[in-house]
Amino acid sequence: xxxIISILIENESGALSRVSGLFSARAFNIESLTVAPTEDPSxxxxxxxxxxxxxxxxxxxxxxxKLIDVVKVVDLSEAAHIERELMLVKVRATGxxxxxxxxxxxxxxxxxxxxxxxxxxxxxxxxxxxxxxxxEAIDTSLILETVRTGVCGIxxxxxxxxx
Amino acid sequence: MQLTGAEIVIRCLQEEKVExxxxxxxGSVLFIYDELFKQDQVKHILVRHEQAAVHAADAYSRSSNKxxxxxxxxxxGVTNAVTGIATAYMDSIPLVVISGQxxxxxxxxxxxxxxxTVGITRPCxxxxxxxxxxxxxxxxxxxxxxxxxxxxPGPVLVDVPKDVTxxxxxxxxxxxxxxxxxxxxxxxxxxxxxKAVQLLLxxxxxMIYTGGGVILSDAAEKLTKLVRMLGFPxxxxxxxxxGYPATDRxxxxxxxxHGTVEANMAMQECDVLLAIGARFDDRVIxxxxxxxxxxxxxxxxxxxPSSISKxxxxxxxxxxxxxxxxxxxxxxxxxxxxRPDEKHLAAWWKKIDEWRGRNCLRxxxxxxxxxxxxxxxxxxxxxxxxxxxxxxxxxxQMWAAQYYKFDKPRRWINSGGLGxxxxxxxxxxxxxxxxxxxxxxxxxxxxxxxxxxxxxxxxKQFRLPIKIVNLNNRYLGxxxxxxxxxxxxxxxxxxxxxxxxxxxxAESYGHxxxxxxxxxxxxPAIREAFTKHKNDLVFMDFITDQTANVYPMVAAGKGLSEMxxxxxx
Ligand SMILES: Cc1ncc(C[n+]2csc(CCOP(=O)(O)OP(=O)(O)O)c2C)c(N)n1
Numbered sequence: 001x002x003x004i005i006s007i008l009i010e011n012e013s014g015a016l017s018r019v020s021g022l023f024s025a026r027a028f029n030i031e032s033l034t035v036a037p038t039e040d041p042s043x044x045x046x047x048x049x050x051x052x053x054x055x056x057x058x059x060x061x062x063x064x065x066k067l068i069d070v071v072k073v074v075d076l077s078e079a080a081h082i083e084r085e086l087m088l089v090k091v092r093a094t095g096x097x098x099x100x101x102x103x104x105x106x107x108x109x110x111x112x113x114x115x116x117x118x119x120x121x122x123x124x125x126x127x128x129x130x131x132x133x134x135x136e137a138i139d140t141s142l143i144l145e146t147v148r149t150g151v152c153g154i155x156x157x158x159x160x161x162x163x
Numbered sequence: 164m165q166l167t168g169a170e171i172v173i174r175c176l177q178e179e180k181v182e183x184x185x186x187x188x189x190g191s192v193l194f195i196y197d198e199l200f201k202q203d204q205v206k207h208i209l210v211r212h213e214q215a216a217v218h219a220a221d222a223y224s225r226s227s228n229k230x231x232x233x234x235x236x237x238x239x240g241v242t243n244a245v246t247g248i249a250t251a252y253m254d255s256i257p258l259v260v261i262s263g264q265x266x267x268x269x270x271x272x273x274x275x276x277x278x279x280t281v282g283i284t285r286p287c288x289x290x291x292x293x294x295x296x297x298x299x300x301x302x303x304x305x306x307x308x309x310x311x312x313x314x315x316p317g318p319v320l321v322d323v324p325k326d327v328t329x330x331x332x333x334x335x336x337x338x339x340x341x342x343x344x345x346x347x348x349x350x351x352x353x354x355x356x357x358k359a360v361q362l363l364l365x366x367x368x369x370m371i372y373t374g375g376g377v378i379l380s381d382a383a384e385k386l387t388k389l390v391r392m393l394g395f396p397x398x399x400x401x402x403x404x405x406g407y408p409a410t411d412r413x414x415x416x417x418x419x420x421h422g423t424v425e426a427n428m429a430m431q432e433c434d435v436l437l438a439i440g441a442r443f444d445d446r447v448i449x450x451x452x453x454x455x456x457x458x459x460x461x462x463x464x465x466x467x468p469s470s471i472s473k474x475x476x477x478x479x480x481x482x483x484x485x486x487x488x489x490x491x492x493x494x495x496x497x498x499x500x501x502r503p504d505e506k507h508l509a510a511w512w513k514k515i516d517e518w519r520g521r522n523c524l525r526x527x528x529x530x531x532x533x534x535x536x537x538x539x540x541x542x543x544x545x546x547x548x549x550x551x552x553x554x555x556x557x558x559x560q561m562w563a564a565q566y567y568k569f570d571k572p573r574r575w576i577n578s579g580g581l582g583x584x585x586x587x588x589x590x591x592x593x594x595x596x597x598x599x600x601x602x603x604x605x606x607x608x609x610x611x612x613x614x615x616x617x618x619x620x621x622x623k624q625f626r627l628p629i630k631i632v633n634l635n636n637r638y639l640g641x642x643x644x645x646x647x648x649x650x651x652x653x654x655x656x657x658x659x660x661x662x663x664x665x666x667x668x669a670e671s672y673g674h675x676x677x678x679x680x681x682x683x684x685x686x687p688a689i690r691e692a693f694t695k696h697k698n699d700l701v702f703m704d705f706i707t708d709q710t711a712n713v714y715p716m717v718a719a720g721k722g723l724s725e726m727x728x729x730x731x732x
Contacts, residue, residue, distance in 0.1 A: 014282075014293075017285065055472070062469035063469050066468075068310060068344060071344040
């Protein structure tokens, strides 16, 4: 099963390597990992997407909790939550493709944030599956470059991850 | 008052009441050594290799429950120390390692004797720190001692760049530490303990299995009380020996790969298992799916939640420090009206005594060749079972665990988790510094002892009267045993050729050496070592039977009840 694990961690140098080192040392899988400081600059928030059986996910959360710098860990996928990912796609946009590309971007609520005579950069946010769907909807031969942030997530309603 | 970083390091050690630091100097720690020189509260033990410094500090802690401290220089000093740190980490031993680092401005420039110490040690420490500002130094060292000793203990490393040891700041040592990210659980959940009590009282075939956690948390007395109250059988892991008196009838011996028939069978066939401070590792329960074929309820007490339900699903997890949990368990048992069912328990003991009747540790000592088991047994008798015994890794380690009966905790010092050859001699040194009057024996093999043999020099300098019992079979014995059993007798690279004359070697360091090659000489030699040469380091080189194997044996990947026994059993 796919799980989204959110971590609050002391914003110390080397914090990221402690987490990524744990995953590689124990052969846990990482689909994506995002990290940035929170509104409290002494804390960073990480979102890790991992795939594993319940036993493995239980070990992952226990091992993360064991890291000295980790303040809190929650498995967002245990309850209602929202996940988002940002993608930037640079596409070739010439001739009749120019109009078509804009149309598809609009359908996916993408925004064109850079324009040249022959290219667009399209910004898209959404769940990972929506970003995948966009890439499938356009002509792949027109894709020049893509970059994705990986998933970040937050619990719905009263579920709050805070110190 | 303004102090330099180097002064602060020493002041912190003094504040922590550290008496001994094991270490080796070098460029990046020169200012710290300079401050060591100017005082005499903290004594420095100069080893001959940094690996040994860490092992000695590790055994210092194992044998006393104090935190071990060591100091090494940057680069090669650190890389040499890594084996020691990893060894301590695998057995959860509280250590503080202070390492020198190149000056902060040089970090990342491939400076002379630079290495990424925090990166290299990260996977084998409980935590580590790089101190970039002298203002953080005292609080970081305080944190290191706090982290090493609380929760599940472990080694903590503090990397101190050379310029930080020169910078000055106001010194004040924090009295307490609180970290929002680190709050180990101490007390067990009373409701869970209640469930455990119920299971224990309802058990028909109960079993208690304990590990290093009982030793580390100083819970041996409480465990003994609990085991006697319940009247249940108890077994221990290699790391747990001494947690319950080995000479007591309720003790079934060690379990696991080289466990006794009675311990392994009772472990396999019990219906309720109480696991305390142990982690169901592969050398202990063998194949986990074979182990789980028998339905049983498991109660698991451990301070580390990640040790629970890691390899085996547990029914009643209890997270907490073992002594606190045992107190509550004993309290609830005393308050309960019910008692364990005597009829079922008697039947269970009858079965256990049948297994015990197999006498699986039996061996024959003939007139010609010295059997290694006999040497350990004789050592046990001559020392009245009261020595601190360290060992290296291999067959001799297993024989030591099987034939030296430990009635007290912290007497059996060996590398269980990492299985590091070379620990035996530095371990014996550390034990002796922590217990200055103790009788200390090091049971080793001719291969292991050579991995830290240089420490004979340290032992001479500090007049450590260690008794080295070298079970010399001219083989990497444990490797040879596996090759005999699982690789068609192809003894690839397991013959130990070109051995030194250990008697002369010991003598050249200024110690006493003995070679013993006849069974009849074993006891007199050991007696002589412990009486006439009481105050000397004695290297006893026992030329032993080369074909002896360690039995019983559960082959890797097999189930606990699928033991291979000695041929005539
Ligand atoms: C540092 C290290 N290298 C290799 C091993 C693998 N190993 C385990 S036991 C053993 C043989 C030990 O031989 P010896 O010290 O003579 O003891 P014996 O088994 O003969 O009693 C070896 C090589 C190890 N445990 N540690």
